[in-house]
Amino acid sequence: MSETPNTATQETVTKHAPMGKKEKILLFIIILIISTALFIRFVPVSFLGVDVVALSPGSAPTTIEKINIEGTETYLPNGAIKFTTVTIESDSLTIWEWFQAKNDDIKELRNRSDFYGDKTKTETRKINNFMMQQSQDTASLVAANYLGFEVIPEIEGAYVTEIVSQSPASQFLELGDLIVQVDGSDVLSPTDLANAIKSKKSGETVDIGFKRSDGNFETPSLDGPLIVESVSLANHPSLEDIGFLGVVIQTPLKADIPFEITIDVGRVGGPSAGLAFALSIVDYLTEGELTGGLNIATTGTIDSYGYVGSVGAYPQKAEAAARAGVDLFLVPPAGYQKVLKIAAGRFEVRCVSTFDDAIIQLAELGGNGIQVASDFNAEAPERSPETINDNDGYLSCAEAEMETANN
Secondary structure, eight states: OOOOOOOOOOOOOOOOOOOHHHHHHHHHHHHHHHHHHHHHHHHHGGGTOOEEEHHHHEEOOOOOGGEESSOHHHHHHSSEEEEEEEEOTTTTOHHHHOOOOOTTTSSSSEEHHHHHOOOOHHHHHHHHHHHHHHHHHHHHHHHHTTTTEEEESSSSEEEEEOOOOOOOOOGGTTTTTTEEEEEEEEOOOOHHHHHHTTOOOTOOEEEEEEEEEOOSOOOOOOOOOHHEEEOOOOOSHHHTTTTEEEEEEOOOOEESSSSSEEEOOOOOSSSTTTHHHHHHHHHHSSSSOOOTOOOOEEOOEEEETTTTEOOOOOOHHHHHHHHTOOOOEEEEEEGHHHHHHHHHSSSSEEOOOHHHHHHHHHHTTTTTHHHHHHHOOOOOOOOOOOOOOTTTTOOOOOHHHHHHHOO
16 A cells, blocks of 8 residues: 655745835836826816916807897808907816916916906806897997997986996996986986086985896886985096096997897807997898908907997907908907917908998908998998097007007
């Protein structure tokens, strides 16, 4: 009888040598690099105590696609009029994006306190929505007036379109309110309000009677309740011994037109598309090519008299226009040099101070705007005066173009 020897199962264990000092240092460096990259890429710059917003190029939508006109015939042009937008990066701005913006000629960094002032983001958004609605309403008036339709007061009173920060008005008035009384006397127009306030000295108390807007940015009804607030006037910033309320006001106007104009731009806010809206409405309502078949971009506010006002973020808007492939950019005097620099030959830049200026500039490039006025038996457009006066506080196109030539 033979015996079978017991065989034990043997496992082979591979032992790694301890990590050396160099390997530990290398691993630490790799982990540190990855952690730092992730930190820079995803952590908000506010974590470092940097409280800024970044402005970058937005888009350049075709304005006529945002306009609906009912009750009359419309005409789709071959050319396009675009308004330009800006992207605002605020709470989501990361350290990496902040670093990129600091080294980018197009993007712009601004202190949050300077950008928003004493307003919250929600308040700023509400103000921008109000300004957008105002620009649409005013553009409709300007276009209707250009085509010869009568423009008449919609309601008596002084419509609040802007409130000066930390002024007496900021204590109780809201955008869209309608001021109808001062110290019990009726206010039928902005002139009545201006004269009433100018007759008071700083420190005097006045009773302001007004009707509150219901929040939809439409002119308040006179049937609403009268609200009266007493307020002490501040010192006027430029007129000695004159009281200061701190509001920008206008006459609520409407155009006597047999059709309805509505504009929907979604979440875009602010007043800078006013000129684009006015030009596009005229283009949509008339046969032919207001732009001469060109694709153009514009920026600039517009008031009821057709004056084109300055806006901001010109470099970002110019770049948005360039990316959209426009042929021409119409810009107010204050932005002429900045847009010309960004254009760098990619598109033509022309300066406009009024709606009529824009019509004339487009006519020089083949547009039919002057003929349109004649067809509607309306007044022919007139170019704004090419004034050159360094002391009047007003920058004209002539001055903007002269500064560019000198530089």
